[in-house]
Amino acid sequence: xxxxxxxxxxxxxxxxxxxxxxxxxxxxxxxxxxxxxxxxxxxxxxxxxxxxxxxxxxxxxxxxxxxxxxxxxxxxxxxxxxxxxxxxxxxxxxxxxxxxxxxxxxxxxxxxxxxxxxxxxxxxxxxxxxxxxxxxxxxxxxxxxxxxxxxxxxxxxxxxxxxxxxxxxxxxxxxxxxxxxxxxxxxxxxxxxxxxxxxxxxxxxxxxxxxxxxxxxxxxxxxxxxxxxxxxxxxxxx
Amino acid sequence: xxxxxxxxxxxxxxxxxxxxxxxxxxxxxxxxxxxxxxxxxxxxxxxxxxxxxxxxxxxxxxxxxxxxxxxxxxxxxxxxxxxxxxxxxxxxxxxxxxxxxxxxxxxxxxxxxxxxxxxxxxxxxxxxxxxxxxxxxxxxxxxxxxxxxxxxxxxxxxxxxxxxxxxxxxxxxxxxxxxxxxxxxxxxxxxxxxxxxxxxxxxxxxxxxxxxxxxxxxxxxxxxxxxxxxxxxxxxxxxxxxxxxxxxxxxxxxxxxxxxxxxxxxxxxxxxxxxxxxxxxxxxxxxxxxxxxxxxxxxxxxxxxxxxxxxxxxxxxxxxxxxxxxxxxxxxxxxxxxxxxxxxxxxxxxxxxxxxxxxxxxxxxxxxxxxxxxxxxxxxxxxxxxxxxxxxxxxxxxxxxxxxxxxxxxxxxxxx
Numbered sequence: 048x049x050x051x052x053x054x055x056x057x058x059x060x061x062x063x064x065x066x067x068x069x070x071x072x073x074x075x076x077x078x079x080x081x082x083x084x085x086x087x088x089x090x091x092x093x094x095x096x097x098x099x100x101x102x103x104x105x106x107x108x109x110x111x112x113x114x115x116x117x118x119x120x121x122x123x124x125x126x127x128x129x130x131x132x133x134x135x136x137x138x139x140x141x142x143x144x145x146x147x148x149x150x151x152x153x154x155x156x157x158x159x160x161x162x163x164x165x166x167x168x169x170x171x172x173x174x175x176x177x178x179x180x181x182x183x184x185x186x187x188x189x190x191x192x193x194x195x196x197x198x199x200x201x202x203x204x205x206x207x208x209x210x211x212x213x214x215x216x217x218x219x220x221x222x223x224x225x226x227x228x229x230x231x232x233x234x235x236x237x238x239x240x241x242x243x244x245x246x247x248x249x250x251x252x253x254x255x256x257x258x259x260x261x262x263x264x265x266x267x268x269x270x271x272x273x274x275x276x277x278x279x280x281x282x283x284x285x
Numbered sequence: 286x287x288x289x290x291x292x293x294x295x296x297x298x299x300x301x302x303x304x305x306x307x308x309x310x311x312x313x314x315x316x317x318x319x320x321x322x323x324x325x326x327x328x329x330x331x332x333x334x335x336x337x338x339x340x341x342x343x344x345x346x347x348x349x350x351x352x353x354x355x356x357x358x359x360x361x362x363x364x365x366x367x368x369x370x371x372x373x374x375x376x377x378x379x380x381x382x383x384x385x386x387x388x389x390x391x392x393x394x395x396x397x398x399x400x401x402x403x404x405x406x407x408x409x410x411x412x413x414x415x416x417x418x419x420x421x422x423x424x425x426x427x428x429x430x431x432x433x434x435x436x437x438x439x440x441x442x443x444x445x446x447x448x449x450x451x452x453x454x455x456x457x458x459x460x461x462x463x464x465x466x467x468x469x470x471x472x473x474x475x476x477x478x479x480x481x482x483x484x485x486x487x488x489x490x491x492x493x494x495x496x497x498x499x500x501x502x503x504x505x506x507x508x509x510x511x512x513x514x515x516x517x518x519x520x521x522x523x524x525x526x527x528x529x530x531x532x533x534x535x536x537x538x539x540x541x542x543x544x545x546x547x548x549x550x551x552x553x554x555x556x557x558x559x560x561x562x563x564x565x566x567x568x569x570x571x572x573x574x575x576x577x578x579x580x581x582x583x584x585x586x587x588x589x590x591x592x593x594x595x596x597x598x599x600x601x602x603x604x605x606x607x608x609x610x611x612x613x614x615x616x617x618x619x620x621x622x623x624x625x626x627x628x629x630x631x632x633x634x635x636x637x638x639x640x641x642x643x644x645x646x647x648x649x650x651x652x653x654x655x656x657x658x659x660x661x662x663x664x665x666x667x668x669x670x671x672x673x674x675x676x677x678x679x680x681x682x683x684x685x686x687x688x689x690x691x692x693x694x695x696x697x698x699x700x701x
Contacts, residue, residue: 071319072309073318073321081312086311087312126329131373133371133430134329155326158314164322164325165320165325183377187407238409241409245409256375256378257377258410258411265377
């Protein structure tokens with residue numbers, strides 16, 4: 048009798064479609080799931096979801112320094128990527144292909160693509176949202192160092208999510224993410240005559256672009272100030 | 286006991302799937318997905334498609350944009366930039382759009398991506414924008430300005446043109462880097478310095494042929510029957526490419542009896558303008574500031590009609606459809622020379638500098654040949670300009686500020 052009772056509970060939960068509501072699933076709801084799930088990309092090497100780099104609240108939560116803007120009010124900005132994408136799907140696909148290792152861009156009419164769009168619209172109440180600046184720091188040059196304490200905060204807010212704990216990498220998102228700052232031990236050989244700090248600055252400012260390679264997004268001048276970058280380098284003892 | 290525990294995994298699964306209260310299980314789309322927006326992914330920035338009046342396209346090579354201007358506003362107070370749209374494959378890096386070709390039907394246009402952008406960025410991994418990477422030819426939908434195709438070509442794409450039927454593109458590679466690199470190695474064999482002419486299927490955006498033409502070929506134009514391509518070569522030559530042969534044959538003709546080398550040219554041909562009536566190729570040589578004439582029949586230069594006395598480097602000119610007048614913009618003093626092709630004499634000049642032109646680069650005539658549209662590079666730090674020149678009046682009647690270092694002007698559609 049007890050067995051039959053619990054089985055009934057489990058089956059009822061399944062039958063209820065998990066949420067207790069057996070109505071249709073809204074595309075926005077499905078889109079939110081996709082937004083937070085790295086499996087949106089079919090690549091077996093991908094560990095990034097949209098949420099890895101983007102908040103969805105009007106301002107990013109405290110303790111979070113993302114390379115990407117919050118996507119609250121993103122749907123109607125008019126242009127993205129500093130004006131270099133004028134269609135939201137193209138902007139999304141640039142992330143999807145380059146950072147999430149998507150094999151091919153999301154098509155306009157796939158359920159996943161449409162659901163993502165509807166989720167983004169659901170968190171975009173303003174139809175008059177303005178495009179946001181995105182300033183690429185073209186030249187990787189030294190920055191003034193800041194405080195170690197601030198650098199630790201920056202590491203936690205900007206780096207730790209992907210790279211894990213400093214020195215060990217414990218808890219990192221993927222083993223493809225380097226352990227900091229230990230990865231710089233080889234820089235003297237790889238980049239003779241170049242201070243390792245400049246290599247790190249290049250990686251932060253250029254991400255995978257400008258011939259750098261890898262999978263890391265870049266931090267624009269708006270996403271990370273030189274002051275915070277300098278503090279981070281102090282924390283990393285670079 | 287064992288039997289009683291058999292239901293536990295099912296329950297755990299059920300609860301796990303429901304633990305966040307979501308009705309979605311995993312990333313597979315639910316069967317009963319309900320959409321609120323029938324038209325997803327609306328355009329962020331809407332720009333009206335070109336109308337029957339036609340549209341002017343300008344490539345801004347240092348900021349990865351195209352300036353769009355409605356053709357029917359030329360000569361009116363409405364002569365202004367309609368929009369500036371991004372172009373390229375990558376919104377992060379500057380890619381140096383260089384020259385535009387338009388399809389005869391006005392449905393597509395093609396942009397060369399040079400990846401040559403001085404000051405494009407630097408770091409321990411190297412300096413970006415030096416032209417050492419391969420270039421591309423992009424195909425864009427003229428109505429939406431969206432990328433619909435691309436093909437990788439060689440480094441430093443230069444000029445790009447379309448055949449009259451729009452089915453074939455011809456793209457040169459102005460690869461002076463290759464010349465410099467080989468010269469640094471002590472190599473003097475100019476055939477090793479040759480860069481290629483890409484012949485591209487415009488429908489599939491695939492390469493049909495890559496033809497070695499000459500060191501740093503830049504301007505390319507087709508003969509009226511499109512059986513021959515003429516190419517201005519930095520090595521003091523014009524390359525004559527026989528497009529009927531397979532592979533295409535190349536003959537190189539020195540532009541003067543007194544020439545230099547690819548490493549040290551005395552004339553440095555850069556641009557080329559074809560007479561619509563005689564088929565003569567008028568070669569703009571930047572170092573000697575001459576415009577030299579190639580006879581297409583004899584395949585020899587006609588030094589008697591060489592345009593001389595220009596006070597700066599001549600660039601991309603334009604003929605009137607009757608072949609009787611050649612308009613040639615030139616730099617330093619920045620003027621538009623009006624040339625009699627029968628004699629090679631400069632009949633008069635239109636001052637462009639006083640209208641704000643710096644580094645005149647190309648002139649294109651409006652379909653009614655009433656105006657010349659002269660694009661000027663600017664100082665490469667601030668905006669360049671497009672000037673509408675009333676050809677009968679010999680005066681600039683309109684100026685539009687465009688993007689950084691504009692280097693081409695094309696007309697999409699437009700009916701005379």
